[in-house]
Amino acid sequence: MPDPILTLSNITKRFGSLVANDDISLRLHAGEVLALLGENGAGKSTLVSILFGHYVADAGRIEVFGKPLRTGDPKAALAAGIGMVHQHSTLADNLSVLDNVMMGSESLWRPFTRKRAARTTLAGVAQRFGLVVDPDGRVGNLSVGERQRVEILKALYRGARILILDEPTAVLTPQESEALFEVLAQMVAKGLSIIFISHKLAEVLRVSHRIAVLRGGRLVAEAGASQTTEGQLAQWMVGHAVAMPHRRPAQSVGDPVCVIREASTAIAREQLVNVSLTLNAGEIVAIAGVSGNGQVALAECLSGTRVAVSGSVELLGHAMSTQPARLVELGVARIPEDRHGVGIIGDLPVWENAVSERLRSKAFSHWSWVRRAKSRAYAQRVTAVFDVRGAGLAAPASALSGGNMQKLILGRALLHPDSQASKTVTPRLIVAHQPTWGLDIGAVAYVQQQLIAARDAGAAVLLISDDLDEVLMLGDRVAVMHAGRLSPARKTQDWSREAIGLAMAGGTETGAGDSSRETQTAGP
């Protein structure tokens, strides 16, 4: 085997008592895709942040093309040929593609920019790697997939020979992901090397040559992609075998719980346009789609935090209340997408967060005085039943990890204060928006099992997810959201992956040609 072009030796990084990276050594060869696989908090981001100069390692050395890399300086990393594509776009929306690509690579002291030369260089790079983008298009008008292509182009324009991609497929449709994988294959064929960060097992096996698995800050395994399996990788990631829930279709579908007819919301970045949907008791309806296509509006319409300006939204035969506290009383369990920003009030203690939704009910307050003992007892039950760990009841909720926060939100939504061991009170409607996003595999399985159990107990479940595997695994019926519109909900077995991917991009099976033209001429 030839010499590695990038060598990480014994990298260790501590944050206080937490060891984010523990003695990690890795090599990357020319023309290789190395996947960094691991759960949230395993140390993937810390490792590449050290590599890219955002952090300084407490110990260890980095060598690029045989020379030691100056630490703590992103400019040194760029000069050494390391390029980074972040998970979320770092481009300026109001500038053209060309301006964005040039930004940062020109001297501040030069009176004129060298646009013409840059244009030629960019065209050359684009041609070489098959990355077609209009250099004069405004970035604000580009789709997410196109933006990512611009980010890659920007790194290549600066002469990157090692490209780091942080969870690149998180925001892409299946088709866009495929297109990305083809681009990566071309780049590797031309001798570039790629570090591909992901927690999705299937795609890691699909794109990479070698896979390094991180767990708890340690490098626990390294294997060739052809020599391992999804099950093996999952076991390395978690540290023990994981039983994922299996698809189990609904047994008995009951009466409609929630009926949405031709609902539209006020014009905004996220809006609904003539959406119709019926949610029945004992059934999971899953909404697929790239996030940002109106899913937030749909979830908020059913959570009491947004109103439809036309059409109707009915819960149990009555117009949907716009008071969250009232909805909770009626049996709506709400799991918001943004657990830090919406689900939890991080500065307030865990026990207050556990009762926040029901504080106005008789169970937890009397004449506006909070029943603290009852509230704490309920919080104690939620944390015990849903296994919320990491912080006491009196600690601020921000001390919880993402997974434990989600368990707290799930617990307070699903565990009715009147529930006893003998008699459980099940919610009528569960609105779960990205309930497993960013959770580790064990927590994902737990959350999914809870949703299935609630459905089997008779709850109507709306699952909004941009993880297509989750949609297909949990959904009894599936609808696809694009640009605020919702496709008809059809039985899961009546959808193919391709059809869902097409609908996610705004096409229909009959109008596939139209849709591809539409995306290309999206900009004015």
Next chain:
Amino acid sequence: MRLERREVASGAALILAPIGAVGFTLLVSSLLVLWAGAAVGETYGLLLRGGFGSVFAVSETLTRAIPLMLTGLAATVAFKARLYNIGAEGQLYAGALAAIAVGGLHGGTGFDLPPPVLFVLMMLGAAVAGALLLLGPALMKLKLGVDEVVTTLLLNFIVLLAVSLMLDGPMKDPTAMGWPQSVALVGDLELSKLIPQTRVHTGLLWAVSLAAGLWALLKYTVPGFDIRAAGANARAAAFAGVPVTRTVVIVALLSGALAGLAGAIEVAGRTGYVTLDMSPGYGYAGIVIAMLAALHPLGVIAASVFVAGVLVGADSMSRVIGVPTYIADVIVAASLISVLVATMLTQYRIRFG
């Protein structure tokens, strides 16, 4: 150099932070005292004796602490809900004017109410005046997104000019030999003295009770939860069913009312009438006190006594040796900065490189 968040607040830091804060404050002030050519030990000794060294000193400090406590509470409740009320100074004056309007102007009009009723009306009038003054900026913030820091700050100057107008016009005291001074409060309405032969008055009991009341409200009630939740994370609060808009309006009324009461209690307890220099910046000092108290209502009691003690002590000290009273402002400011930095260091650590 960068800051990294600590996973757990460090025990050593929790103990060292207040000690370090006090040390830093003393160090900064000592340098200025040395610069003024005075002995450091003697200066601090005189300052301490002047603020707390005798019954008279303590009574003066407590007298000064009363308006500070109330404006400190006004800032505390507003800041808890992230309503940045910088207008307590104006609300204090509005309350003082309202107190005189109810309790001073009616003399000889035949409109006579028994003093206890009038007293309640006077306090109510002052609270309403302060509350209404903050209601406007709060509504503009909620409905139009206008920054309340700007509106409340600028309202202070408008109110001060309005006070000037009243003192030279409708409320002018005809017996004051041309001084811009309002008519005096009816004697029956003045607050009685807490300690005979001193200036400290029963307003102190009002202020301490209001602090305790606010503490109980925030800690034990649903509206208190609403205030803390709306301030900590408005979106999450709305999701959980907190009426965020209504809560901010209530907070504005409460905060303005507390500042307005500061004005009325100052008039009824100390001055007896309104002048343009009635408050040497009590409204602004309330912000400092709220921050020193880490927005804790009971902490406000301690913080206002501390600040008042430093101010009163510096006054008395500067009469003996040649250190200007402004050293008090330096001590208060340095202590605020060092407390804020110290609090931050209990949650973050500094890393070099």
